[in-house]
């Protein structure tokens with residue numbers, strides 16, 4: 001493994017490019033500067049648009065089998081380079097090295113799934129009167145402008161690049177400036193695998209400048225974004241002015257309903273371990289726990305104990321179970337939410353205060369008995385914070401789960417088939433998982449309802465956004 005952080009560059013039209021301006025990349029474990037991310041100028045963006053237009057011409061006429069071959073070659077290189085990629089991710093994001101490796105694997109799985117599935121994007125022939133055929137084709141939509149966030153530096157850009165490139169589109173992706181190395185490694189693998197120039201273009205810069213410049217361009221035929229609901233709405237408004245479709249994966253505030261037929265200790269331990277994953281900076285992170293009264297105190301106690309035993313530290317230390325938060329904004333958000341909940345009468349059962357003052361470390365924080373007006377109950381914490389409240393019935397739990405404008409992931413713990421069915425039917429969310437806190441795998445569709453977004457990534461549904469439907473009516477003679 002080469003233990004250095006990469007010399008980051010833009011990737012436009014098949015070439016690497018340095019820029020006059022750059023931004024520092026900070027290691028959240030010690031706040032040191034580990035690299036410089038290039039800032040694209042307008043002229044770099046114009047070049048990316050022209051390159052993507054040319055790339056689309058070539059790639060959309062390349063057979064799905066050949067496209068798949070190149071994607072799989074690039075993915076094999078990413079798997080070979082897993083330790084290097086994971087090391088860069090831990091340096092820039094802070095997550096434990098083992099979790100960074102798992103993220104690289106997940107990113108590769110997205111590519112592998114889409115590379116296979118894109119070969120099965122069948123059209124159909126519609127039954128018709130003699131002498132005419134109606135044939136439905138799925139065609140790649142064109143150039144995609146994509147924006148990926150900092151919480152999963154590799155797997156977030158993978159979803160979007162995989163969908164676009166497998167479908168025959170070209171893509172300009174603006175990956176996260178705070179965690180740029182994951183996307184950089186993906187571009188490097190595709191370059192080395194022989195992807196034609198212009199199919200994949202990677203830029204960084206000032207997010208609002210890049211999105212407001214690219215989205216209105218006529219070459220851009222789809223806007224794909226993952227991030228906060230506020231930014232998603234803003235980008236959707238820009239896109240709507242140009243009738244450009246969007247794929248939006250936005251915020252969540254995942255409810256977890258714990259029924260009194262399960263072992264509260266087992267459910268609490270599973271939940272506390274999951275809460276620590278990625279330091280809770282996951283849109284599907286289990287957050288609002290609604291626990292039936294009979295097992296409530298046992299659940300809270302076991303959750304708090306497990307939370308307190310979580311080893312927080314530098315992600316490069318083998319013993320670390322949870323790294324720092326990714327940036328200082330998350331520390332401020334955690335502190336503000338804890339102070340507000342405390343003032344409103346919540347019990348702080350574990351954590352609640354920043355650890356040290358160098359590096360953005362914050363422990364798994366467990367708050368119990370929060371009133372409904374505590375900010376954390378309706379603002380996505382996006383950090384290692386669990387909010388636990390008792391409920392007297394399943395109906396009450398479902399009502400509370402559905403009370404927010406979010407609807408991304410939701411979870412339930414129960415061994416009753418009847419309860420599981422009620423949760424699956426009654427919760428307003430894009431995914432409902434029972435007795436597991438895994439919200440999605442590459443083969444399943446992932447996305448939100450209500451203000452959690454629009455569209456799905458993954459599964460057979462994921463590719464449909466990157467394609468348009470064309471009907472061809474073909475009469476066999478002119479008369």
Ligand code: NAD
Pocket residue numbers: 147148149150151176177207208209211212226227228229230231234235249250251252282283329380381382
């Ligand atoms: P933020 O709302 O400023 O930014 C969220 C993401 O959007 C970042 O990646 C940012 O670079 C990007 N962004 C911001 N303005 C943009 C613009 N005008 N055009 C294009 N991209 C833009 O907040 P933040 O402090 O970076 O992150 C905190 C919040 O973001 C969290 O509370 C969470 O709700 C959300 N978030 C969600 C996900 C997710 O996986 N759904 C990932 C990261 C952040």
